[in-house]
Amino acid sequence: MKIRLAQIEVRPGRPRENTARMLPLIADARQAGIDIIVFPEMAIPGYLIGDEWERSAFLRECERCGEQVRQAAAGITVIFGNVGLDWKRRNEDGRVRKYNALFVAEDGHFIGPAAGPYPFVIKTLLPNYREFDDSRHFCDLRKLALEEHRELRDLIAPVRSRHALLGCLLCEDAWDMDYAIAPLSVLGESGADLFINISASPFTLNKNHKRNRVFAAHAARLGRPLLYVNHTGIQNNGKTVFTFDGASCVYDSHGGHLECRPAFAEGILTLDIPRGAPWRLPQPLALREDNIGDAADALLYGTRRFMDLCGVERVVVGVSGGVDSAVVAALYRRLLPPENLLVVNLPSRFNSRTTRSLAHQLAGHLECLYAELPIEDSVALTRRQLDGLAVCRADGTHARRLELSDLALENVQARDRSARLLAGLAAAFGGVFTCNANKSELTVGYTTLYGDLGGYLANLADLWKMEVYALAAHLNERLFGRVVIPPGTLALTPSAELSPAQNVDEGKGDPLIYPYHDQLFRCWVERWDRATPEEVLTWYRDGSLEREIGYGGRVGDLFPTPAAFIADLERWWTLYQGMGVAKRIQAPPILAVKKRAFGFDHRESQMGPRYSEPYDALKACLLAPSTAS
């Protein structure tokens, strides 16, 4: 059998455009004598499209496009994902019954599992975690089994194509990878010749590695080839933007695999697979773990595609001389011609000659447009208008004077830079301005709303500060192959430079000890069991904290006493659950590259900081005057 995997870019919410992409590929494949061509999950509608699934006009458009593909399936078998509709079954509120479905079109007909009620294969496991909302929109196979008075496994059956008995399934990401065993096993017992798994799976660092291991083992166990077809492009849930790398793959019957490369690009992979016999790839690939280079590829691809989506061609980056803004500017320089990138330094009296010079150097290395615009006059004007301002009732009584604190003045500077100058510059330049926040800052809200938290996209906001440094090195060493981010920027003490207390030339700066706090925050946000101060304090007491959170140093060197450790822990936890959440609600879209990006992948309610009873008890115990002395 000649089989072709078609790794296409899927544009969410645009059935007609996606179908227009598929039809010529089907024609080409037929001409090339291909027996079966396979497109990804939800190839027609797209996948992460919010409540667009509730619009009947959109559903009808998907159905019409599916019909076009069915008609095109003459002399070739076409497998693709689309929404499966049952217009007769409706929820009481009028919503139409929908399935996340795989269609097999052959000789102008849709062929489904023999025993099933529909001419399509229904997704067995609806993911409903992280960014996924499948069970919000699609009907569960369990519900259908109960309605139809059938055994669940009777509904999981292979499709008998002219070419082979096809074990078709829709499966997704690493979290419930092991569940894939269930439908795969059922299909395996049915004697399928070949397993076809269509997917719409966003890039997550190291997900491919995990899937390759698991799927290769499945294919070897089943003794039959397994195909995995995923798409490229970006999709979003509003708050979070996901990249799709494709990484479509074939797994042979002996645990070998071959990938459609490069990642993040449309492509086809054509295979000649013997029917119903074990099969070995001549040159299988080695399993490979992702590294910072893969994250960089995802960031560049995701940023580029998001710019296309928003119609962005010109970008303004405010650069401070620090590493975050330097990395953002360097990333955009990979995506834009020099005349379409404007980097600006916006100094106040607190910005050192050191950082101003680093910003200028960066612009020189990037050969892009540059400007330096001081904010002193405007900050002084705001101070004159507000500090000491008399307010009173409309009749002149009850007068009182307002005062601007030092902290308030720091935020005035940050907002002046972004909401006044960067936003104005972006408009004058005919483009947008960027948000340069990293995940460490975003976790604890160490950022100013309408200030440095403003921007059209936060493309570093899923990277911890230490990961930003690694990305900076990768940009210099690999992507540019020369120094673009100045060594002085990499050596600088991270600082907001908003007050004399943050003087970088005196080695003063951010209150965060990034190598430690990155790891602490990671265990709250990204760790599978989402640790809290209760776990952290228990590990601290047991002496296992460094190991548990993966901190290379000794916590005792940072915090000499339990009181100091606890004060630091509570300071940041309170910010993480307090102002941090409030700020994230108004943050720009975040480009996700890992598990648990803020936004829709890590859903949060504003509830204020919370500590558990065991935490309180442990804290009291650790702070009690020692009786042993």
Add this chain to the structure above:
Amino acid sequence: MKIRLAQIEVRPGRPRENTARMLPLIADARQAGIDIIVFPEMAIPGYLIGDEWERSAFLRECERCGEQVRQAAAGITVIFGNVGLDWKRRNEDGRVRKYNALFVAEDGHFIGPAAGPYPFVIKTLLPNYREFDDSRHFCDLRKLALEEHRELRDLIAPVRSRHALLGCLLCEDAWDMDYAIAPLSVLGESGADLFINISASPFTLNKNHKRNRVFAAHAARLGRPLLYVNHTGIQNNGKTVFTFDGASCVYDSHGGHLECRPAFAEGILTLDIPRGAPWRLPQPLALREDNIGDAADALLYGTRRFMDLCGVERVVVGVSGGVDSAVVAALYRRLLPPENLLVVNLPSRFNSRTTRSLAHQLAGHLECLYAELPIEDSVALTRRQLDGLAVCRADGTHARRLELSDLALENVQARDRSARLLAGLAAAFGGVFTCNANKSELTVGYTTLYGDLGGYLANLADLWKMEVYALAAHLNERLFGRVVIPPGTLALTPSAELSPAQNVDEGKGDPLIYPYHDQLFRCWVERWDRATPEEVLTWYRDGSLEREIGYGGRVGDLFPTPAAFIADLERWWTLYQGMGVAKRIQAPPILAVKKRAFGFDHRESQMGPRYSEPYDALKACLLAPSTAS
């Protein structure tokens, strides 16, 4: 049987505080000789708590609190909602199996349905629409039935308490109200003496009316009383804030009902109900539909509770002289002493004497603090810095000049007001500033990011412009009982006053015709089938548009030709699906009072404006030169 409904305020994510609220109420009830006391759904953990459900430390705290309630249930039966845990069943990623559960504690024990695998009642229908994410976190009864090889209906069984056979269920909001028939019917056939429905149901305009109708009919059909216990307080999903009005209710066997009043307040309702016999309330209430007063109550309650959550005691409202900001200021005046409310007018050269005077009048009527701070100097400074600015490469080459357009200057003004002055004023005043956007503006993004879209809470953003006018009238006529919002404000042409083209004294202003566009936008956003331009244009062609969208005028009077109608339709639809989405992503939390508030109740992806094939065809047909002439 003496039964008490305990309508308590539930604080999400705070099991210890909620339990501390419940325990004295249990003790009081025992002393008063009550047999059964009923608390709401998720009374211990709260309900809308995001991914906090994934934190093991939080789940353990909920379990400990449940144990405390169990121990307190001596000499009294306590019914309450909590998370039901099965620590032995875990997802492959380590997440613990969780149920949305109803517990019956009696004589120090939890008693569940006789045939069930757990000592608690499991929620049958997990809502997964609008703001609800139940199936993201909780296990489905269908899944359990399949795992346990049981019929679904065998797992829906009454609980045999010492006092009666209790038909217990967890049920929620109006959308799937009719589904409630299923578990209620199963329980009804089991001979239950009494039906107890615990809930965590947010306020939505007219939801109580619908529920009262449906539940009263159920109780009459079953011939047994039905209790409904809901809580008060607020809960949020980050982007959207929901109020809980309580409205706990008892329905007698004859279709009568009695409510725990007032709404939005903790309270108890004590009843003496005969066991296993029909029962009639002596003085049942009449069914009543909600009106603008109920929306106002929800807004005031939700705003107050959100202030408490954020620790807000002082508020700055930027007032333009227009109706939205006047209504916001008046609402806050109901919640704050005059010295804690500062209203400020921030005029530029484009603001008329008319609106400045109206702002001053409003402040006088509210007797709060007032200031007028012009933005002219700052806007001029920004213009000097940016308009004509030369940018070039770091080496001085490739120079070009930037220009600020008129539209860009409008946005400079809006951002100067909010991000510079209101944010600075809020800091100096020791409080926050408000976002005064309404739903009409938010739908099409007729608002400036970091400008008038900034603020800590958007409490009018679920009301269309015409509803804001109705609320203004309600504030004057009912809540204040005197004119606080000046009649001039109500008579004014709505205008942003950011350019000479928006001169209110010449009757110029917003490009929106609110009585029409409100209804048009409503059919896109709030209508059950989420209409699109395809439906709208079909109705227009058929002459049924006014009726379908509920517009009192004639569309032909607004748009003389199909071309004019289509241009307007596409202008706003493009903004709704384009910049509107981008702006909503960075909007403040929105206080919901109706179905489909923006944010988490109406999930959106950024996908750009989209039109369907039938729309394109219909448009071409309507725009074609008539052949009949």
